[in-house]
Amino acid sequence: MWETVAQAVINGLLIGGIYALVSIGVTLIFGVVKIVNFAQGEFVMIGMYISFYLANQFGIDPLLSLFVTMPALFVIGVLVQHFLIRRVLGPNDMPQIFLTFALSLLLLNLALMLFTANYRTVHTSYSDEAYHIAGLYIPVAKLIAFVVAMFLSGALWVFLHTTDLGKAMRAAAQNRDVAMLMGINPDRVFCVALGIALALAGAAGSLLMPFYSAYPFVGQVFVLMAFVAVVMGTLGNVIGALIASLLMGIAESLGIQYVGADSGLLVVFGLLLLTLAFKPTGLGGKAR
């Protein structure tokens, strides 16, 4: 009995690391630029396809392609901020919500046109390997993904708390106007925030590739999870998003184990709705 529970918790925790990379990106953009990036999942998808083609064409291991996807997505993030998001920043919600939403639709459907709806997988030497510890089954690829995800989250935390640029980003997140008065260039800070957030999404894509299929809709799974995690954790809070994501992974996994294979997402939505019902303000309620 306890072994099934423990196994479900471990499965959830490991995938929760990936959710964390996506949610931290969403929460970082929300905290600094004050917009919700509906397209975050599509950047995970792009990361996955880059890794897939690098593996398929050049035989590059998906984990090594991290060094391609992260810089590539960073650049895309800067471009998206500079050419698109910057133009809709203001008090009006509609353009902000629907710009990134349109971007999500666009990327998803472009992928559908370019790559078709087929599932793409990469098989690595460690794809099927697993550790057996105390009757528990721990797949190597997922463990690596989890460890790297935690490392990247930690690195981001250190960056935000020790470097000047990181501190400038946190200052801009706390109070944009005062930060500008202190000589912080908001455009530059916003570009870096988008770049980092998308680089994390790209990293999630590469880390997923050894054990997960790439297909145009793949980002939707991750972005929904990230939104729930970001609403449940405190908005704009990296640590909050991280913890909520791990919990979310565990909740989903327990849902699959005990409610039904198709019900992981249902449990997660249930959690979101319960949060909204009982603790909406403390968890990001009226924040804008």
Add this chain to the structure above:
Amino acid sequence: MKPHTRNLVLLAIGIVVAIALPLVVTSSFAIDIFVRILLFSFIGVAWNLMGGYAKQLSLGHAAYFGLGAYTSTILQIDFDISPWIGMVAGGVVAMLASLPIGWLCFRLRGPYFTIATIATAQALMLIVLKFRDFAWGAEGTTIPNLGSAPLMMQFESKAAYYYVVLGLLALGLVITYLIERSWMGYYLVAIGEDEDAAEAIGVNAPKIKRDIYLISSFLTALAGTFYIQYIYFIDPPTAFNFNISIEAALVSIVGGIGTLWGPVIGTVLLETTSTLLQSWLGNSIAGVQLTVYSLILMAVILWRPTGLMGMIGEMRQRRVSRKSARA
């Protein structure tokens, strides 16, 4: 002509054209496109009441579309009740559902409201998928074809469906027109502009938002019943299709958010584009339609956030100011 008289003339011409259209154009392919245009205009009008005027940007209206569709279908197949009654029943079910959903989602504002509406609609679909005995689960079911049975909302000719959905759209437009000109319309716009300021001057925002959500979900449910009767098939991904939620918002924004005719004009543009694309490229490439839709949406947001109605208004304004400059 005074602008007011001209608008009335335009409206009269529009009504005559809309009624005469299936008599002149009889190809069922064309009528099918007209039905789609009217249906999505109607869904857009229903969305626009809440999303456009009060700026509560829902992406979860598929929930009410699906509830309407499932209510009337269950009543029809299990209880032999006419979809005409089922349609109204579906609307009532949707209104009842909008109360708890609204209670939850309205606790959030801006983008997080949008996310919560997506989550509730998706959750509803997953729940219906699970109820295999009650609602046919993932396989769905076909609607028994009775041939010509107007009392069961089944017709031999496509033109009859055209008039049904035309009637729905007219209903939606009349309701919007009446609300636009009532105290409620002004309250909605005030909430849309700045909710805190509206509350500060005494607008009971939670109540107004709840009421408009009731109306909006009722109308959306009617569209759901009609659509399922039109295609003779229902399953959860059809009835709770996320694309319904997307298109409801899309046609309103492209046409002109928070305007009476915006959703109609937006639908005409988008559906025409999509039809032309399909006849040009065929149905072979998946994703073309939504790629083009998303590009149009981005263009509107970046350059014309007031949509096509805004452009028309600007053109009129320019003509008027040119005239007065000459005078």
